[in-house]
Structures are given as C-alpha cells and as structure tokens.
Amino acid sequence: MADKVILTVGTKRGLFLLESNRSRGRWNLRGPYLKGWTVHHAMIDTRGKPRIHACAANFTYASSTFSAGLSGKDFKGAETPPVAPSLPSKAMRMAKQWGLDTSARLWAIAPGPVKEPKVLYAGTAPAGLFRSEDTGKTWQPVDALNKHRSRKDWMSGAGGMSLHSIQQDPHDANRLYVGISAAGAFRTDDAGQSFKPINSCVAEYVGAPAESTVGTCVHKLLAHPTTTGRLYQQNHVGVYRSDDHGDSWQRIDAGLPHDFGFGLALNANDPDTCYVIPLEPQEYAFRATDGALGVYRLNKNGRGWKKLAKGLPSKNAYVSVLRQAMTSDALDPCGVYFGTAGGHLFASADEGASWQTVAEFLPPIFSVSAAIV
C-alpha cells in the first residue's frame, strides 16, 4: 500500500519536496532541485512508477519540462520542449498598451488518461496546449485548441495569457478540460480533435465581444476525481460549480468575503466540498483579507462557506496565494495544502479544520501538488 505523502513545491528558486507518512503530522523537506530554475508547476505522476514532472523557466534560457525519479537527483529536460504559440494580434496590442507580460512560459503539467500512462499534457503562456506520448521527452502542439477559431478573441490577463488548468476527466479518456486566463474554459470530448468553450453562465471579464463564448477569466479549474461531470472554478469574478461537464455553471460564492482568488482545492471523498482562499481584489493587490489568512470550505450540503483558520496567522499576514499553490490529497480525511508568495507552506490533515506551518522562508511559492506513493 502506498504509505507516503509527498508534496512537490515549485518556487521562484527551485523545487522542494516535503515527505510525510499517512498521518501527515511531521514533514521532512528536501531540495532545492532544479536550482536556478523557476518552477511554475510540478507534480508527481503515480499512474506507473512514480515520477516527478515539472515546468521550469529561467531569465536567460528558454522554458522546458523536466522529469525525475522521486529522489529528485536525476532531472532531465525534454528533448523537444513545448514552444508557446504567439499572442493573437488583439491580445498583443492590449498587452503592449497596458504593459502586460508577454513572455513565453510553461504554466502547467498534468497526467493524461489512467490507461495511457505515458501521456502528459502541458500548458503554456501565451496559451497553448501540448501533448506528450513519451512521458515528457517530446511534445506536440494540440492544434485543435491552439488554433481554435475563438483564439482571436482571447485576451491577456495581468499574469499573461496562460493555460494553467489541465484536467483529464477521470471517467472518460477522451474528455479533457482546460482553463485559460483570460479566455475561459474549454473541453474536448474526442481526445483533443476538437474543443468547445464551456463558459455559459460565467461572468464576462474584459475585452470579449458581447455574447462571445470566450472572454471569461478562469483562475483555476478542477474536475472532481470521483463525481462525473462535476467541475469547480475559481474565476476572477466568482466561484462556480458545474454538474454537466461545464455546459452550464452555477455561481456559489455567496458568503465569501471576496469573490476574487486564485487557489482552489477539492475533497476526493466529498464532491460537495471545495476550498478557496479569497483575496482582496485588484485594487488592494490580491492579499489575504484584512491580513487574516483564511481558507474557506464550502459546507457539505453545498450551501454556505465556513472559514477555517485554526493554526493560520490571524493578523498582519498580507500574503497572496497563487493559482497553482493550493491542492489536496486523496486520503480520508482529506489533506489540504497551500503555499504563499511569501514562502510559507501550510498543511491540514483534517479537511482544513486545523493547520500547521510545515515550511517557512522558502522562495515565493508558485505551486503545490500532493501525491500518495
């Protein structure tokens, strides 16, 4: 039986691994690995022999995916890394006008279907989806999305136009969901041969023409691992749930102090629960509300939110949590984890009821993922 929980923590300056047993009471930190690289996202793929996969960037050298065994000592870059497509002309004009980030980066790496353990997906900025069929050695663009007819209307957010969320449907190998800021969510039902926008009922953000099927600003999108068709998204404007594979969305953020945030996590044992960390909106620079760091859990009946802050700093904590920096594990009770842009890592082994600080003074944390190995 898999008996270890490993957190992969991507930071501005390398990758760190934290390891615990199933009780998740004590954590041992090792690293940094990929020293000198900025690790925007990393995860452990457990479909076969567990391996670490990471997206890394550097000021001087181009971005790449990297892979290693669990020791973290044998990272190897891709032979043909994903190369992000260029920004659409309208988004480029807006980016130049507003001084937005247009640099090419890798934002996400994710496993493909369970029965295809060599298949991985990667997301880039400017937004592009890439598929590997050899566990990350070589990558090919998924043109049905990267050349989608709506692409001309995709816009850049302040963080760039990033494809940050990639979710393989756990029940259908041909179905995949992606989230792009600031274009919206898309779904393929035919293993990437075609994609459709799934943004109905989601508030528009900026730039998209009226009644467009794109132009929403999904910050993070997750598919529930056991409940068919159930998706959640933290949007720039609100938190949403879908029960029909994204064909429609219901807004569920009533009761949160802010509808804005980045992080999102689910409970594999309870499809009605999700976790978010509301942040003060743009004018206040995306910080924890009133300096009191709090995770909010949607109640088990799916109605109302509960603030979970036992063990978290209750004052003077003006930190941010980025979109890849919150996650959960698949144990029961569910473990929930998040890292801050200030380099603190928090863990809960009891579904968020209490928290402990498991690492401090790390570089700014960009991503946190959990695996049972």
Place this chain on the structure above:
Amino acid sequence: MRSDPTTAPRVRLRLPILLESVVGRRELELRGTTVMEVLEAAFVQFPTLRHHLTVDGSSLRPYVLFILNGVSLDRSLLPSQKVADGDEVLIHQAIAGG
C-alpha cells in the same frame, strides 16, 4: 560553407550548470572552425540546446555570453571567430544587476 567535420579543430564546449539538467553533462567535445560552427555542432548533437539558447530557433537569446579561452566575444563575431584545437568555449549567463 561548413568545414569538414572530420578534420575541423576539436573544441571543448562548457555548458552553464542550468543546462546540465537539460543534456545531462557539463562539457561537450565538438568540431568546428568557428565559434558558431561549434555551437551548431552542439545543436545537432543536442537539439534541445537550440531551444534553450535561441529565440524561435534562430537568433541567440539575450543575456547569454560566449567566452572563448576566457575572453567574452562580441556576438557579431561568432560566425567569423576562428577556433583552434584545444580551445574552450564557455557559455555563461550574463551577470547584471545592482
């Protein structure tokens, strides 16, 4: 015109530590008569180096230095800068800040 790869000078190319995890080693032994030919030979042996060191596969990325036997080279001279047997070309990240 490229030189004969079997008779061109044998040159040591030292890679930056960040690219060690890309190709799995710090040093390559390559043949070429100019610094650019040495780089091209590296790109043939490890195509991923072209990805990391160029923009769109062609022009060299900014903030990368090419140092021949301890002397930093003007980029415009890379195609014409001759190398000899036993020379060392070092790729290094430009240091900037303050």
